[in-house]
Amino acid sequence: MHYKFTIFFIVFNSVFLFAQPKLKLEPDEIEFEDRFYRNKNVYFINTGNTPLRIDSLQYKKSNYYFLRFNKPWEYPVILQPNDSVKMDCILESYVYVPAADTSDTLFIFNNGEKSIERLKVKIKYFDNFYGAGYVYGKVVNNVSEVANAKVSFFFNNNYLVTSTLTDSNGNYYVELPPGQYAVAVEKDSFYVSYYKDQFDPFNADVFYLYRDSSKIIDFNLERITYSGNSISGIITDSLSNARVKKGVLVVRTGTHTPNKISVNANSKLVQNGIYTTFIKPDGSYSLNGILIPGYYYVQAFSDYYIPSFYNFANKSAVFWQQADSIFINGSLSNININMKRDSSVGGGKISGFVTADGGNTEFSDMLIMAKSIEHELWYNYAFIKETNEFTLADLPYGKYMLYTQKIGFNNGVSNQLEISPSNKLIFGVSIPISLSNLNDAFIKSDEFRLNQNYPNPFNPETKITYYLPSKFESKNWVVQLKVFDLLGSEVAVLVNEEKTSGFYEINFNANNLSSGVYFYRLIADQYVATQKMIIVK
Structure with a gap:
């Protein structure tokens, strides 16, 4: 009897010892060779026989990387036995890497056989001439200082790289890598405002920040007029269905014909009919104070996503022709947008200008995007300003066609272009667009x-x-x-x-x-x- 009990105890204890999760990384080391290879895929695999719990992922250089996954990623993340998640580890394009920072480690805290797994990172290019620029200023409402306003900076008018809060006197200060920026301010009870009294990224003025230089940018915020017209919703990733956690959302009328209505509000808000709000960390957004009831298009912008419109089918809508305008007259909820991923993880650039056929030339509220001919993927976007010039950056090697679009108008399309090791920069591209409203014409x-x-x-x-x-x-x-x-x-x-x-x-x-x-x-x-x-x- 004693012999049988001992055998049972040994068997039971063996099962207990071997029943545990185990995290495997494939690969467990990654290298960024140069600016054209800035995205590395890593698989998190549970090779154990019980569920694996991932509690956090930590690394020293948090501003160097953008991480995204092919499944929703909210801590704690649970992986069943033999289940896996793919991670894109993207090295940000605006990062200047000094020689001292070319090695890093990502620590994955979990309940597996090893409580801390390590992903080693090597950056094989660097810039020892790195320097920073400095931006400071003041945020007011008329003459009143605005404390705790959030000032956000967008590299190339696309990537939200950092934010800072104003102090009790409305002052702010930030250090940034050299480059071109747009800047916007958000604060409860005020309209989102961009540099030089604009209210949206299409018309926002951009500035170039040089090494060891400084720039003063002040803001005068406009209080929200609570008209009773508002919208809210959620922004999601079309691949993983995870929530998109940062970016901006723009609400605008079709062709931006100035309203012939006189109201006591900022004329740019009324005339342009464009409003902006920020996407919150939980993927939600809300926008109040839409002054004039009417039909509006809703479009979301976020890092490493292609700008996407709202439509009734809740499908990814890259072109305005795939979108549905909505009539805003009161409070609307569940205006949700599904966003396609952007694959701009290269180092190529295409610049040029847009030409219009005859008549008045209005280049405001216009976007340009690149589409890969080989992979049927969208690569980055740029806002076309009044000068009609554009630059599309961060393009991988490959063949592209460029598309310009403006709500209510025909799309412009370029000839085929190719970014290659011998042709990384392309200049002087001309794209014709018909600036006549489709229906009206x-x-x-x-x-x-x-x-x-x-x-x-x-x-x-x-x-x-x-x-x-x-x-x-x-x-x-x-x-x-x-x-x-x-x-x-x-x-x-x-x-x-x-x-x-x-x-x-x-x-x-x-x-x-x-x-x-x-x-x-x-x-x-x-x-x-x-x-x-x-x-x-």
């Missing part, structure tokens, strides 16, 4: 017209718009809209019916078609028009 001209599809190239969905002019008689138009391949074979019928005069928009899904060049033809009575489109899969 058709109606004002009252001419039969088939417009270029957008986006183009596309995969798998695009939109086709056309306009049927007024007829002297009351009869309808007999309309056919069909798609053909290069051999002239009909591959899709989009419209085959009678239509009244007016503007029409058709959604075309090419899921069942292969990559290549296609044509779509519109026939309306005696009128015929054909356009070319490109499917890239």
